[in-house]
Amino acid sequence: MSSQEDKVKTLSETPADCQAGQGSGGGPFIVLFFIIGFVASLVVGWVIFPKVLYSQKSQPFDFNHRLHLEQVDDGCQSCHFFREDGSFAGVPKLEQCIDCHEDVQGESEDEAVFVEQYVAKEREVPWLIYSRQPNCVFFPHAAHIFGAKLECRTCHGDTGTSESLKPYEENRITGYSRDIWGRNIAGFKSNTWDRMKMDDCAQCHETAGIHDSSVQTGRDACFVCHK
Amino acid sequence: MKQEQTQHRPKRYGMVIDLDKCTGCGSCMVACMAENNVSFKKDESDKLLSITWMRVYKITNGKPFPDTDICYIPRPCQHCAGQHEGHSPCVSVCPATATDYSRETGIVSQIYTRCFGCRYCMAACPYHARYFNWWDPVWPDGMEKYLNPDVSPRMRGVVEKCSFCFQRYQAAKNKAYLEGRRELEEDEYQTACTQACPAGAIVFGDLNNPDHLVHKMVDPDLKHGGRPRNPEVFRLLERLGTNPKVYYKSGRQWVRKAGDNYLPGEKPGADMHKSHS
Numbered sequence: 001m002s003s004q005e006d007k008v009k010t011l012s013e014t015p016a017d018c019q020a021g022q023g024s025g026g027g028p029f030i031v032l033f034f035i036i037g038f039v040a041s042l043v044v045g046w047v048i049f050p051k052v053l054y055s056q057k058s059q060p061f062d063f064n065h066r067l068h069l070e071q072v073d074d075g076c077q078s079c080h081f082f083r084e085d086g087s088f089a090g091v092p093k094l095e096q097c098i099d100c101h102e103d104v105q106g107e108s109e110d111e112a113v114f115v116e117q118y119v120a121k122e123r124e125v126p127w128l129i130y131s132r133q134p135n136c137v138f139f140p141h142a143a144h145i146f147g148a149k150l151e152c153r154t155c156h157g158d159t160g161t162s163e164s165l166k167p168y169e170e171n172r173i174t175g176y177s178r179d180i181w182g183r184n185i186a187g188f189k190s191n192t193w194d195r196m197k198m199d200d201c202a203q204c205h206e207t208a209g210i211h212d213s214s215v216q217t218g219r220d221a222c223f224v225c226h227k
Numbered sequence: 228m229k230q231e232q233t234q235h236r237p238k239r240y241g242m243v244i245d246l247d248k249c250t251g252c253g254s255c256m257v258a259c260m261a262e263n264n265v266s267f268k269k270d271e272s273d274k275l276l277s278i279t280w281m282r283v284y285k286i287t288n289g290k291p292f293p294d295t296d297i298c299y300i301p302r303p304c305q306h307c308a309g310q311h312e313g314h315s316p317c318v319s320v321c322p323a324t325a326t327d328y329s330r331e332t333g334i335v336s337q338i339y340t341r342c343f344g345c346r347y348c349m350a351a352c353p354y355h356a357r358y359f360n361w362w363d364p365v366w367p368d369g370m371e372k373y374l375n376p377d378v379s380p381r382m383r384g385v386v387e388k389c390s391f392c393f394q395r396y397q398a399a400k401n402k403a404y405l406e407g408r409r410e411l412e413e414d415e416y417q418t419a420c421t422q423a424c425p426a427g428a429i430v431f432g433d434l435n436n437p438d439h440l441v442h443k444m445v446d447p448d449l450k451h452g453g454r455p456r457n458p459e460v461f462r463l464l465e466r467l468g469t470n471p472k473v474y475y476k477s478g479r480q481w482v483r484k485a486g487d488n489y490l491p492g493e494k495p496g497a498d499m500h501k502s503h504s
Contacts, residue, residue, distance in 0.1 A: 086401030136340045136379040138397050142404035213237075213331035215313030216321075221329035223336035223393050227379055 050185045054169040054178050060117075060125050061110040065162045076152045076160055088141035091127050094118065128168035130179045131156065131196060138227040148208070157193035201225060239308075239333040239434040239453070240391055241472035242418070243444045243460065244301055246482055248428035249283075251299030256281050258423030259303075262392060264380045266364030278358040280304070280389040281420050288481045298482045301429070303420065304356040304389035305463065305471030306335045308452060316469060317348035317357065325386075333434075333472055334391050342385040349386060353464050354471075357388045391431075392418040413439050434472060445474050461486045 072078035079092040097119070104115045118125050133139055144150045152160065169178035181187070182195035189195050192204070205211065205220050214221040259265070259281040271277045284300045307315040313328035315335055321327075325342035328335050349357045363383040366374075374380065377394035381387050399415040413432050421431040432439035434447050446456040452470035455461065460476045461483045477483055484494075 082405055084405075085398070086403070086405040087398070134340075136338070138377075138394070140397060140401050140404065142401045146404045146407065147409075211331065213329045215318060215328040215330065216324045217327070221331065221336060222324075222327045222338045222341070223329055223332070223334060223390070226336070226338050226340075227377060227394050227397065 046185065053172055055172055057128055057168045057170060059128055059165045059168060061113040062108075062164050063110070064164065065160050067163070069160050080152075082142060082145075086140075086142045091129060094122065094124055128170075128177075130166075130168060130177050132177055133180070133196070134176060136226055138225055148210075154192050155196065157191065198225075236435060237331055237333070238436075239472060240396075240416075240432070241306070241333070241434040241441055241445075241453075241474065242303065242391075242421070243430045243441050243474045243476055245426075245428045245430070246298050246300060246475050246477040247479070248426045249299045249301060249424075250426055251283055251285060251297075252425065253283055254423045254425055255301050255420035255429060256283060258419040259389070262375055262378070262419035263390070264364075264374045264378045265387075266366055266380075268362075276361055278360070278387065280356075280358070280387070286482075286485050296479070296481070298477070298479070298485070300475065301420070302354060302356065302463075303418075303473060304335060304391070305354050305469065305473045306333060306391060307469040307471045308333065309470060310452070310468050316351040316353060320347040320351045322347065332393075332396065334393060334396075335388075336390065336393065337386065337388050339379060339381045339385045339387065344384040344386065346386060353467055353469060357386050359386050360384060395419075441474075444476065459483075463487070 068079070069075070079096055081089050083089055097114075101111075101115055101119055104112050114125070117123070144155075145152075170176070171178065171181070180196045182189055182197075184194065187195070189200075192200075202220070211220040211224060212218060213224075256279060260267070260279070263280055265278050265280060268276050268278075281301060281303045284302060286298050286300060288294070288296045290296070307317075308328075309315045309319070312330060315328055317326050318328045318335060322345060323341055323343050325339075326335060326337050326348055344359065346359055349359060360381050360383050364380055375394070377398065395418065396411075396416045399411050402415070403409060403411055413436075416431075418429075418431050421429045430440050430444060432441040434442055434445065434453060435449075436442055444457065445453075445460050447453040448456050452468070453472065454465070454470075455474055457476070459478055460474050462471050462474055463486050465487050475482075475486060
C-alpha cells in the first residue's frame with residue numbers, strides 16, 4: 001500500500017519539476033518573445049490593418065465648399081435641395097452648375113478640368129459620396145431637416161466651410177466609405193458627425209425619445225430607417 | 228418630443244380584398260414582384276423555390292355543373308396583430324429581432340440584413356406568407372437596371388415577405404414632412420397590388436381611421452382584435468386568434484366558410500364570440 005502511495009507521489013512530482021526546470025532556463029526569452037509578438041500584433045491590428053483596409057481614391061477634381069457657400073443665398077439647400085416629392089437631391093447634377101460654369105472662371109486648374117472634361121462634354125461628374133449608406137438603409141432627409149429641425153452640420157460636420165475635398169477612403173471588404181465607420185478605428189467619437197453607423201442613429205433617436213413603436217425592442221421599429 | 232409623438236393616433240394599416248370582384252388575373256402578383264425587386268426562378272412552377280409575396284390561390288366549391296363555382300384568393304402577408312398588439316406568430320418566434328411589429332403602423336417588418344435564415348417564422352406563419360431565399364437573386368442581363376431603388380434586394384439565406392410596400396409609406400412621409408404635415412392622406416400611401424388591380428378588388432388604408440374606405444367596409448371591432456362587424460367580411464383562419472389586418476369580402480357563404488376550418492354542419496361565424504371570450 002505504502003509503496004503504491006510513493007509511486008503516485010513521485011509520478012505527480014516529476015512533471016512539476018520538469019516545468020520548473022524549463023521555466024528557469026528559458027524565462028527571459030519567453031517573456032521577450034511574448035512582448036515582441038504582442039507589440040507586433042498591436043501594430044498590425046491598429047496601424048497596418050486600418051491602412052490596408054481602406055483604399056484611397058481622389059475625387060475627379062477638387063471643390064471649394066466655402067467659396068460656393070459665400071456665393072449662394074439659401075445655404076446648403078441652394079445646391080443640395082429637396083425635390084417636390086420630399087426626396088433629397090443629394091449631390092448636385094451638372095444642370096445646377098451649368099448656369100455659372102458654362103465658361104472657365106478664375107484660374108484654378110480644377111475649374112478648367114470641370115469645364116473642359118464635364119461641362120463641355122455634358123458628362124455628369126462621378127463624385128465619390130462620403131456619406132453613402134448601405135443599400136438597406138432609408139434615410140429621410142426631410143424628416144430630419146423639417147421634422148427634427150437638425151442642422152446639416154450635426155451629421156455632415158463642417159463640410160460647408162471646407163476649402164478642398166478630402167480623399168475618399170473605401171473599405172476594401174465592404175465597399176463602404178470610411179465616414180460610416182469613422183476615422184477612429186477604435187470607434188470612439190467626440191463629435192456627432194464623426195461616425196454614421198446605425199448605433200449613431202439609434203443613440204440620437206433614443207436621447208430624443210422620438211419613437212417607441214417596436215414591439216421587439218421597445219425602441220424605434222426597424223421599418224423606420226430600413227427598407 | 229415624446230409626448231408629441233405619442234399623441235399621434237397610431238395607424239393600423241390593413242387591406243380588404245373583395246373576392247367577388249377578383250378575377251384571378253394575377254396583376255397584383257406581377258405588380259408586387261416588380262415593385263419589390265422579387266427575382267424569378269428558371270422554373271416558377273417549383274413552389275419550393277419560387278417567391279411570391281402576393282400569391283393568388285384558386286378554390287372551388289367542389290360541386291358538379293351547373294352548381295360549380297370558383298373563387299380566387301389573393302394572399303399577401305396578413306400582418307397579424309396577434310392576441311395582443313404585436314404578438315404575431317412570426318414576430319414572437321424570431322430569435323434575431325429580424326422581424327418586428329410596429330405599433331405606429333401595425334406593419335410586420337422584415338429586416339434582411341438582420342435575418343440569419345433559421346426559418347422559425349416560416350414554420351410559425353399559418354398563411355405561408357414567408358419565403359426563403361435558397362439562392363442569390365438572378366435577373367436577366369440588364370434587368371437589374373430596372374430594379375426599384377427604394378427596396379433593397381435580398382441575398383441568399385434570408386426570409387422575405389410582403390411589407391405592405393413600406394417604401395411607399397416612407398416616401399409619402401417624406402412629402403408630408405416637406406409640406407409641414409405629419410398625417411398622410413388615404414391616397415398618398417397605397418400598395419402596388421391595390422393600384423394594379425384592374426377590378427378594384429383590393430382596398431388599402433388605415434383601419435383606425437373611420438374616414439378610410441377599409442374601415443367603412445370592415446367596421447372592425449377594435450375591442451376584439453379588429454374582428455369584422457360586417458357579416459360579409461371575414462379573415463383567414465379567424466379562430467386561430469392571429470388577428471390579421473387583411474380582410475376578405477364575399478357575398479357567397481361557401482367562400483366565407485373556406486376561410487377557416489369548420490366542422491361538418493357548422494356555420495361560419497357561429498362560434499366567434501365563444502372563441503374570443
